[in-house]
Amino acid sequence: MSKGRLRQTLSNWANNEDQHARDLQQEYADAGVTPIAEAPDRELLRLRGTLRTVTLRPRGGVPALEAELFDGTDVVTVVWLGRRRIAGITPGRSLQVQGRIGRHDGTRTIYNPRYELIP
Structure with a gap:
């Protein structure tokens, strides 16, 4: 693959990611939940997003299911x-959570957190 073609492919991928983030922001803004980027620490809040990753990562010898929730802002x-x-709870699933950051x-x-699976 030539450098020009590679650069164009990466540029298209980045633009698609930006558009996906904007789409998610709009979708979750309409749901009346706090955007993750604006969510304050240590306050009870509701967040919505899409799970990007889900992994089993033990913490202190205890099993722990860990997921990355993305809403287009953070x-x-x-x-x-x-x-x-x-x-x-799988990658790509939409989820609403309630808890404290x-x-x-x-x-x-x-x-x-308390959680609700979004269809």
Whole structure:
């Protein structure tokens, strides 16, 4: 693949990602939830987004299901302690969570949130 063609392919990919982020922002803004980028730490809030990744990552010897929630503005890590899997929690799934954002190793994280799967 030539440099020009590679550059064009990367540019198209970046533009598609930007458009996807704008679409998500609009979709979740209409739902009346707080955008992740504007969500304050340590306050009870509701967020909506799409799960980008879901991994099993033990914390302190305890199983923990960890997911990355993206709403087009920013990302927050959602962690369910003591869980190896949750039915319906898969990459690409839309989800609404309720909880408090804290920081763990500099990453914005919500532990054991209430959640609702969005069709």
